[in-house]
Amino acid sequence: MDKSKPIVTLDRRLILRDAVRELDMPSRRLFAKRAVTLGGLTMLTGCSLTDDASVDRFLTAVSRFNDRVQGWLFDPKRLAPTYAESMITRPFPFNAFYGEDEVPEVDGADFRLEVGGMVARKDPWTLEQLYALPQTSQVTRHICVEGWSAIGKWGGTPFSEFLRRVGADTSAKYVGFRCADDYFTSIDMPTALHPQTLLTFTYDGEKLPPKYGFPMKLRMPTKLGYKNPKHIMALYVTNTYPGGYWEDQGYNWFGGS
Ligand SMILES: Nc1nc2c(c(=O)[nH]1)N[C@H]1C(S)=C(S)[C@@H](COP(=O)(O)O)O[C@H]1N2
Numbered sequence: 001m002d003k004s005k006p007i008v009t010l011d012r013r014l015i016l017r018d019a020v021r022e023l024d025m026p027s028r029r030l031f032a033k034r035a036v037t038l039g040g041l042t043m044l045t046g047c048s049l050t051d052d053a054s055v056d057r058f059l060t061a062v063s064r065f066n067d068r069v070q071g072w073l074f075d076p077k078r079l080a081p082t083y084a085e086s087m088i089t090r091p092f093p094f095n096a097f098y099g100e101d102e103v104p105e106v107d108g109a110d111f112r113l114e115v116g117g118m119v120a121r122k123d124p125w126t127l128e129q130l131y132a133l134p135q136t137s138q139v140t141r142h143i144c145v146e147g148w149s150a151i152g153k154w155g156g157t158p159f160s161e162f163l164r165r166v167g168a169d170t171s172a173k174y175v176g177f178r179c180a181d182d183y184f185t186s187i188d189m190p191t192a193l194h195p196q197t198l199l200t201f202t203y204d205g206e207k208l209p210p211k212y213g214f215p216m217k218l219r220m221p222t223k224l225g226y227k228n229p230k231h232i233m234a235l236y237v238t239n240t241y242p243g244g245y246w247e248d249q250g251y252n253w254f255g256g257s
């Protein structure tokens with residue numbers, strides 16, 4: 001078979017629709033609208049669409065290209081909207097890759113947050129030490145790609161402050177997170193340092209309940225729900241792309257909202 005000819009059973013329209021949907025999100029409207037053609041995208045990504053594997057590589061390349069565009073467009077000073085406490089969604093929805101009856105139970109007394117990678121101080125943190133950090137709170141909207149959004153109030157310490165205390169190399173590209181339920185994700189350093197990115201220990205003024213991520217959740221109103229890890233057990237600073245639970249299954253890595 002002539003390897004250079006695309007297999008006709010691949011539906012070019014479907015592939016293009018998915019690729020354009022990847023690019024056509026609100027923050028990127030200006031950039032991509034109607035200007036994208038399948039030919040143009042295959043040139044940009046250096047992929048030929050000759051079989052399923054090359055189509056997968058192509059879509060991954062489009063998504064990674066999209067990560068870079070989101071990275072360029074991310075304004076570290078632009079703030080996500082905040083809301084009045086009267087607008088909090090009650091009850092706030094629970095979501096995870098499993099049901100509410102399987103929420104992990106973390107013992108707070110024994111808990112130690114592991115810190116690794118490109119940081120000067122790798123000592124583990126007890127909850128008491130974390131609670132002694134400067135605390136603030138914010139009421140923001142959490143947006144889940146499964147089609148819901150809700151307003152909630154989270155309290156904790158600015159993540160930039162935590163990174164400063166552990167002596168993180170903030171010229172590194174990524175911060176990765178490992179969770180008690182085997183969930184994992186990672187974020188770009190500019191978002192880690194964003195003023196609204198909080199390492200949170202409370203929800204609605206109470207100690208973070210298990211279902212919302214005890215002992216802590218990284219809350220970023222600039223990112224979609226799946227980028228906000230609950231039940232964080234370990235975090236690390238790295239230049240090696242760490243991926244994530246959903247990201248490795250095709251969700252866009254940058255995941256801006
Ligand atoms: N550890 C862990 N964190 C997670 C998830 C998960 O399954 N495990 N799901 C993510 C997704 S997709 C969403 S929408 C939010 C849900 O948070 P909530 O239960 O507080 O609404 O958690 C995110 N963080």
Ligand SMILES: [Mo]
Nearest residue numbers: 144145225226
């Ligand atoms: Mo989600």
